[in-house]
Amino acid sequence: MSKASRAHDQAKTDAPDLPSPPLRLPSDLQSIFEQSYPRFSDAEYARRHAGIARAMEAAGADHAFSVTVQNGGNATRWMTS
Numbered sequence: 001m002s003k004a005s006r007a008h009d010q011a012k013t014d015a016p017d018l019p020s021p022p023l024r025l026p027s028d029l030q031s032i033f034e035q036s037y038p039r040f041s042d043a044e045y046a047r048r049h050a051g052i053a054r055a056m057e058a059a060g061a062d063h064a065f066s067v068t069v070q071n072g073g074n075a076t077r078w079m080t081s
Contacts, residue, residue, distance in 0.1 A: 039081055048079060 025033055056064055068076045 045081060052079065 023030075023033060052064055056062075064079075066075045066079055068074075
């Protein structure tokens with residue numbers, strides 16, 4: 001979660017009765033903002049998985065191993081959402 005997201009969540013907790021000023025976003029971004037947690041499409045993850053599969057095949061690998069230590073880095077999430 002980004003610092004801005006945490007600050008936004010904290011502000012909602014500290015002052016739940018105050019109305020938020022409306023964000024003026026382009027319509028294509030507004031729908032992303034309104035999601036509970038924006039995520040990539042299934043098609044995007046399929047594209048990523050296909051790329052990993054091609055790289056594994058080229059390397060002669062049967063398995064891929066991705067490590068994240070205490071949420072540092074994003075390789076695992078890049079592959080799995």
